[in-house]
Amino acid sequence: MTETIKTVILDAMGGDHGPSVCVAGAVQAINEASYPLKIILVGDESEIRAQLHKHRLNGNGQHIEIVHASEVVRMEDPATDGMRKKDSSISIAMRLHKEGRGSAVVSTGNTGAFMAAGLANLGRLPGVSRPAIACMFPSEQGRTLVVDVGANPVCKPQNLVEFGIMGSVYVRDVMGVESPKVGLLSIGEEPSKGNELTISSHRIFQLSKLNFIGNIEGRDILRGKADVVVCDGFVGNIMLKFAESLQGFLTNAVRRQISNNKFSHLGAILMGPFLRRMRRTFDYAEYGGAPLLGLNGVCTVCHGSSSPKAIRSAIWAAEKGVDHHINEHIADALSESAPSLSEE
């Protein structure tokens, strides 16, 4: 009896550190996985080979494959380069996924280009009007998934309800939360509070089959009032970047304090592991990356500054999504909800 090898495709050229961190993450993912895992590394072959030599791979060496890509979409490039640059690692990774060579794609690259390449190569799942980027925020109860964090700065009510449905399926399938609580991000609990979008979305959410808990406010995210927080990509992106910047802000504040005071220097050493965890708490990459929901494929993007461990987590989380048939479940949930959505 042969055990099936699961295969994930990794864009090895993205991120702030290029192939070094991506290759290290891939090796960690393979070596530490509890199941046979293969990773297809896409990017500059010689660079990837040079990095691979620095690592020790368990097993018989059949767990890594390299597919050469002659181009790279850089972080500062426009999103449209994800479609235009056909020989970029992002584009090739998406095509390999479409051809069924791997069951998921992970990238630490340009998020906009990754989404554009996904849309161009994979298309949308049936019933999805707008794919979205979902992102884990920390919370006192564990974690909260915020959808959308930037793919759709301008939304209609129907888009928001779809985000709620897709996020709900993800949290159930990948995080094991039964009947996730879905909250609509607004500026007051009353359905009448908010802007035009939230006020008209509220009614459709109530008609949906979601476990909708109503409007939630900015303070309810970290408190973990909802498992899925729905907002347009403008608000979500501003919140995400604000939260990410807390890391640097806390680090610098600790540094200033340490240089000012001997006692707190000792305190900082003793509190070190905690302070590090606190800073990492607001880095979404630690939680398995940000899934792109609604594409006809399983795609996860990680922060450009991801550690090998973060990339490892993202690879595993993507594989878990495949394993739990997340896309079939999203398509099913959307087709079940179609009547209530069109009542709008």
Next chain:
Amino acid sequence: MTETIKTVILDAMGGDHGPSVCVAGAVQAINEASYPLKIILVGDESEIRAQLHKHRLNGNGQHIEIVHASEVVRMEDPATDGMRKKDSSISIAMRLHKEGRGSAVVSTGNTGAFMAAGLANLGRLPGVSRPAIACMFPSEQGRTLVVDVGANPVCKPQNLVEFGIMGSVYVRDVMGVESPKVGLLSIGEEPSKGNELTISSHRIFQLSKLNFIGNIEGRDILRGKADVVVCDGFVGNIMLKFAESLQGFLTNAVRRQISNNKFSHLGAILMGPFLRRMRRTFDYAEYGGAPLLGLNGVCTVCHGSSSPKAIRSAIWAAEKGVDHHINEHIADALSESAPSLSEE
């Protein structure tokens, strides 16, 4: 020669703790001010007197006056109660301000009701289409003023530009920043990134006389890239409440860590003052409250959970606004900008 006494009106009934904290804050403000300061406390006379007996007031006792109010607008009451309840402490405080009995009004009460009472009793400054609530965020460079944080969930480009002008005058007059940098909160630096509101506002900001530095992102707030951050009240309110919730989140995280680990317990004691400051960092009340900009009066609202020290700071900051003729400067700046605003 007699020195003029400056007079500030304080709604003594607002906040989570009622008159006890407000009276303590008023006494602190008077005792520690570097100039003769009088405070008119508005609220339940017997409750206020009972609280006053607990404190020792410097001077000849002519620095406190009590004006009785038989009603209170509570935190959970609708904003319209600020206009409806004519005998509430908020309403009476605003009327006293209008009559010239005090040069500014401070409240720890219901922000919506405070704004409504201000609009009903004081009206708007010439040239202001929508008054806004401004709020100090911490930043690596010191502080950043965010306008609007909740008064106007739906805005037009002209409103945003006015917010920029009012915020700019406030930061210059009260915080002493020459030519404050004004940033438009969006999801990318390019003028074309954002939603309909930011994209059309960008051009008008460029035509204005402001020191406009273009779009800024969520991460730029704590980094202190701008002195004034402009956004609609929907985005601003969500950000503000998210930032406020960090206090509780950090406190609970520290508590959990301490109960788990002896070393970090010691560390937390040594780091104590720092951790307390860190938590306080995200409480805007520490920075002199949130000024309501654009009303024909000087009004500042503090957080419901403000400490006496925070109330003291808010009273002083409001008085500083009066001293620097902030409202005349706002009206002047708006009338100078009128041509460029109407080019829209």
